[in-house]
Amino acid sequence: MRLVVDLNRCQGYAQCAFLAPDVFAMHGEESLLYNPHADEAQREQVMRAATACPVQAIRVEDPDDAPAPAEGGLSGVR
Ligand code: SF4
Numbered sequence: 001m002r003l004v005v006d007l008n009r010c011q012g013y014a015q016c017a018f019l020a021p022d023v024f025a026m027h028g029e030e031s032l033l034y035n036p037h038a039d040e041a042q043r044e045q046v047m048r049a050a051t052a053c054p055v056q057a058i059r060v061e062d063p064d065d066a067p068a069p070a071e072g073g074l075s076g077v078r
Pocket of ligand 1: 058
């Protein structure tokens with residue numbers, strides 16, 4: 001699975017690091033480190049983290065599925 005965190009939106013609340021510590025980690029007080037290619041086995045944790053994020057900064061993308069329409073953010077065009 002593939003995930004993207006909008007770091008402009010992320011406020012460093014660390015909910016994700018608490019709920020999915022194998023995928024997200026806080027680095028210092030505000031910066032977030034994460035694995036953008038989390039394992040399928042971590043999907044449940046990641047989905048929980050995405051739901052819990054107070055600013056909805058975590059987006060899960062599945063390259064195998066049809067691309068989900070972006071919410072007015074990035075378009076798929078390079
Ligand atoms: S829960 Fe959301 S706001 Fe908090 S650190 Fe994670 S991505 Fe950032």
